Amino acid sequence: MAQAQHARYLYAMSDSHDPSGAAPAGRPSRGDKRRKPKGPKKATPDYLEKAALHYLERYASSRANLRRVLLGKVERSARAHGTDRDDGAQAVEQLLDRLGRAGYLDDTAYARGRAISLHRAGHGAQAIWMKLRQKGIDEDTARAALETLQEEADTPELAAALRYARKRRIGPYRAPEQQAANIDRDMAALARKGFSLDLARQVVQCDDLETLEQEAGAQPGPLG
Numbered sequence: 001m002a003q004a005q006h007a008r009y010l011y012a013m014s015d016s017h018d019p020s021g022a023a024p025a026g027r028p029s030r031g032d033k034r035r036k037p038k039g040p041k042k043a044t045p046d047y048l049e050k051a052a053l054h055y056l057e058r059y060a061s062s063r064a065n066l067r068r069v070l071l072g073k074v075e076r077s078a079r080a081h082g083t084d085r086d087d088g089a090q091a092v093e094q095l096l097d098r099l100g101r102a103g104y105l106d107d108t109a110y111a112r113g114r115a116i117s118l119h120r121a122g123h124g125a126q127a128i129w130m131k132l133r134q135k136g137i138d139e140d141t142a143r144a145a146l147e148t149l150q151e152e153a154d155t156p157e158l159a160a161a162l163r164y165a166r167k168r169r170i171g172p173y174r175a176p177e178q179q180a181a182n183i184d185r186d187m188a189a190l191a192r193k194g195f196s197l198d199l200a201r202q203v204v205q206c207d208d209l210e211t212l213e214q215e216a217g218a219q220p221g222p223l224g
Contacts, residue, residue, distance in 0.1 A: 040076035043070075043074045043077035043083055044091075048091055048095055052069075052070060052095060052099060053104075056105075062110050062111070062135045062137055064135065070095070108141055110137070111144070112148050114128075115142075118131060119160050120160075124157060124160055124161065125146055125149075128146060129146065132145060153217045154215070158199065158202070159217065160195075161195050161200070161203045162213060162216055165190065170190075172203065173209075183205065
């Protein structure tokens with residue numbers, strides 16, 4: 001007990017301890033957990049490579065999309081640290097080439113996977129096309145990706161429209177007493193997803209849902 005009291009006494013009398021409870025000069029108090037926001041890191045080749053691999057661990061990406069992400073880091077680095085934009089852009093292209101050779105970037109595989117994912121979520125061909133192009137997929141690759149949707153259903157566009165209608169519980173998936181009053185609204189919802197007016201009408205005003213689903217050649221997909 002005497003040793004413990006002696007230790008507390010020495011601590012109380014030391015220069016580093018303030019009996020008032022305040023933190024020593026130059027050191028933050030325990031209650032002050034605020035940290036200064038970190039600025040952009042320098043866009044060195046090593047940092048860009050780590051950033052690219054980290055991004056690809058979380059997201060599938062096209063080459064053009066990853067280029068956009070990395071060039072954003074190059075630009076922020078140039079503003080914060082004065083690094084050279086041209087050198088950064090060159091480092092990005094060299095990195096993209098290496099990632100492509102290593103199999104981390106494959107626009108054909110990305111476009112196909114993205115098209116199938118969007119189709120299963122109930123997006124129409126036009127909407128899928130636009131989303132692929134926005135990610136920097138060229139026209140030929142995007143067109144080929146849409147063609148692979150034939151493997152998903154006998155009539156891919158109809159199958160996608162039915163999936164979306166079922167997910168949203170619109171058109172033939174509404175309660176029967178609500179369908180007539182919501183025809184225009186439901187057709188507009190399908191049109192916004194990239195489906196043609198004729199297809200929207202076919203889905204919303206169908207009289208035999210079971211037959212229409214069989215014609216599509218695929219189940220509408222899970223609710224959610």
